[in-house]
Amino acid sequence: MSAPALEKDTPRVRRTLPGPDGLVWTTLRLHRTALWAWTGYVAISLGLLLWLWGPGSGEARRAFDSLGYEGAFEAARHDLGWGFFLTFDSLFYDPLTWARIAAVAVSLFAAGPLIARELESGTVQLAWTQSVPPARWLAAKLAVPALSVTLGTTLIVVLYRLVWDDRNHLLVAGIGPRDLAFSVGPATVANALFGLALGVLAALVLRRTLPALAVAGIGTYLAGAFRGNSWPFQGSHQQPELPVHSRAVTSTGAEIRDPGCTTQACLDRHDITGFTRHYLPSPDYWPRQLAETGVLLALTALAVAAAFLVLRRHQPRRKEASA
Template sequence: MNATTNAGTNTTSVRPAAPRALSRTRGLVRTVLRLHRHALWIWLAYMFITAALLLWLYGPGATNAQEEFDTYGYYPPGGWDTAKYAYDTLFYQPQMLISMAAFAVPLFAAGSLTGREIENGTAQFAWSQSTGPVRWLAAKLAVPAVLLTAGTTLLVVLYRLLWSAHNGLLIAGYSPRELYFSIGPSTVALPLLGLAVGALCGLVIGRALPALAVAAVLQYLISAMRGRLWPFQHSTVYGELPELPVRGGPHRTYLASPDYWPRQLLETGVLLAVTALVVALAFYALRRKVTTA
C-alpha cells in the first residue's frame, strides 16, 4: 500500500497497490495484443475457417460424402478420384490446417514475438521502463498461450463431434491415424510447446530470421518424433468393414488402440512437462541476457 499525508489536516490516504498492479497487467496485455494485432487477426481468421469447415463436414459435407460413398464405394468404377476426393480429401483438410497451425506457432514466437524485438532493441527499451524483463516475457508467453489454448480446445471439441457422428466415413480414408490422433488433448499441448520453443530460440539467438529457421527445424523434429512415438498409430488392416458399404474389394482402415486415451494423456503430460522446462530455460536465458547486457 502507498500512504500519503495531506499537510495541515493530518489525514492519511491509503492507496492499495493491487489495483495498480492489475492496471499494469492489463496494460501489458493490451500492448502485446496491439503490437501483434496482425498475428491476432490471422489466428482469428484461421479459427473461423477451420471451425466453419468442421461444422460443414458435420452437416451437409457428411451427407454429400455418404451419398458418394454409398454409390461408388472405396474403389469407384470410374476411377480412384471419383469417390476418394468426395470424403477423403475434404475430411482431412481440418487436420492439415491444425498441423499447419502447430508448425506456424514457433515461427511466430521466434521471429515476431521475441527475436525481432531483441534484434531491434524494442525489448531492451521496454525493460528500462516500468515493464521489467520478467514481466515482459511473462506477458509475451501468457497472452498467446491463452489464445492458443482456447482456440485449439474449441477445434478439438468440434473434431470429436465430427468423429462421433461420422467416424465410418473418416476411417475409410487413406491415412486416418493423423485425424484420429488430432481429437485429443495433445493437440492443445503441442502448439504450447511450439510457443515456448520459438520464444527460447528468439531470446537465445537474438535475431529474427536465424531464430525462425532454428525454430522451424526443432518443430519439424518434434513433429516427426511425435508421429513415430506410439506404435498403435501405424496399425492398419486390410479387409471389409460390415458397417460400411464398401464395393470393389478390400480397403485400408485404421483400428484405434484400446489404450488410446492412456497413451494420449501420457503424451499430453510429456508435452506439457517439456513445455514447462523450455519456459524455464527461456527465463534463464532472459536473465543471462539482462545481466550480460
Template sequence: MSTTTLEKAPRAAVRRTPRGPVPTVLRLHRTALWIWLTFVAGTTGLLLWLHGPGADVAQRALDTYGYSGLIMARGSADEYSSWFSYPDTLITLGSFAIALFAGGPLIARELESGTAQLAWTQSVSPARWLAAKLAVPAAFIVLGTCLLTAVYRQLWSAHSNLLIAGIGPRSLYFSLGPATVAAPLLGLALGVLVGLAVRRTLPALAFSGFAYFLVYAFRGNHWPFQGRYQQPELHSRSWAITSGGARIQDPGCYDDKACIAQHDIVRFSREYLPSSDYWPRQLLETGVLLALTALAVALAFGVLRRRAAG
C-alpha cells in the first residue's frame, strides 16, 4: 500500500467520526433514545388499540347493559374505562424516568467519570456541552409527547362516550393538553440541575426522582394543577338509539332484553360536554411548568459556571 493511501485512510476515518456536542450526545445515549422511541411507539399502539378493537368490545358491552347496567355489571366497558387511563399513567411514569435519566446517566455519570471535564478541555465549552445535553433530549421529548397527546385527544373525541361517568373521565379530560408536554420538560431540567449539583450517579438518581415527585404531588393537589378532586364537574348526557336512528332517553334497561326490545334500542351513547374551565387551567398550568423549567435551566447553567471555574 502506498504512502498516499495510508495518509488518506485515517483522514476518511476522521471525517466519518461525528463531531460536536450534539452527535456526541446522540452516540453516548443512543440506548436511552431507543428506549424512549420504543416507549412512544408502544404507548401509541395502545392508544390505537383503544381507538379500534378495544372500543368495539366496550361498545358491545354497553349495548348489552346500558350505562346504568354497567355500574352493576362491571363488564368490558368498565375495563375499557381503566385501560383508557393507562396511557396517561404511562406518560406520567415516563416523566419520572426522564428526571431520573437526566440526573443520573445524562449528567452525573459523566461528571463522576470525568468524561465531561475531558470534553471541556477540548473543543467543547461547558456551556455548549450543557446546551447540547438539554436540547437533544428536549427535542425528542417534545416530539414524542406531542404525538401522544394528539393521539390521546383524538381518542377522547372519538370514544369518551364509552367511559363510565365519574372521577376518571373528569380527571383525564383536565390532564391532557399542553401541560402534558411541559411536565416532562420540567423533569428534564430538574434532573440536569440535580445532576450538576450532586455529581454522583446514585444520589442524583434519588434526588431527581424526589424532586419530580414533589412537583407531581403539587400538581395533584393545587389549582390550577389537575388533582383528582380539584376539577370542576364535567357534565355528560346519555341516550339510547332505536333501530330507526331516533334518539330517546336512556330507559335504564340494564341487561333486560325485553325492555331493550320494547324500546327498540340497538345502541347506547353519551356525550361529555366541554368545560369552559379547561383552557384557562391548561394554559396557566403550562405557563407555570415552563417558568419552573426556565428557572431550573438558569440555575443549572449557574451551577455549571461555578463548577467549571473551580
C-alpha cells in the first residue's frame, strides 16, 4: 500500500484547546440556575450603582448645588416619584444590604443544593466509587462557586467605592454613611467566601439538608453582624466617627461655614455661590478592613481544611483484594 493511501486511512488526532475538566462542567451544568441567579444579582447591583452614579443622583445633586447640605437633606425627604418613598439617600445603601444577604444566600446554597442534597440522595457515592476521587469532587465543588463569588463581589465592591468617593456628599449624615464607609471593602469579599466554606463544612458534618441550612445561615449571619460593631479587636465595639468637610463658597472663592440657608435671599445675604462637602478618608479604615479580612480568611481556611478532614472520614474505602 502506498504512503498516500496510508495517510488517507490513518485517522487524524484533533487538537483541542485546554479547558475545564468534566467535573467542572458537570458542576456548572448541575447548578446553572444558581449561577444565573448569582449573575443576575451582580448585574442588578452593578446597574443600580451605575444609575446612582449617573442620572439617579440628578435631583440630589441639583438640590445640593442650590442649598448645600440643607438641599441634600431636603431631597432625602422626597420620593423620586415612584410611589415607594425611594430617594437617592435610601437607595444608596441597598447594594450593601444585598451584599450582606448574598453572603447568607451563598452559605445556604453551599449547605443545601451544592453538598447536602447530593449526600442525602446518595448520588455522590456513585461518583466516588467510580472515577471521581472524593477530594477532587470537593475541590471542584468549592472552586467553581468560589470563583464566581470572588469575581462578582469584587466588581460590586470596586464600583461601590468609586460611587462612594464621587457621591458621598449627597448623603445625610448619621450611622448610614459611617456604616457603609467601614463595611465595603476586601472584607466584603472575604465574608462571602467564609459563608461558602461554612456552608460546605456544615453540610459535610451534618449530612442533612435542613440542619445544614440552619447552621450555615445562622453562622454566616452572625459573622456579618459581628463585622459591624463587635469584633473583639475593635475595643469600643463601635465604628469610629467619619470626618466630613463641609463648606460654603462665596463669590470671592473663599470657603466659609455653611450657614444652612433654605432660601435664595439667605444665600444672597451671605454672598454664597456654591458648596463643597465630602467625607474625609478615615485612618481607621484600612486597619479595620485588613483585620476583618484576615480574620475571615483565616476562618475560611480553617473551614475548608476541616471540610476535607471530615470528607476523609466518610469517603468509601476500597476493598482489599483477596489473597
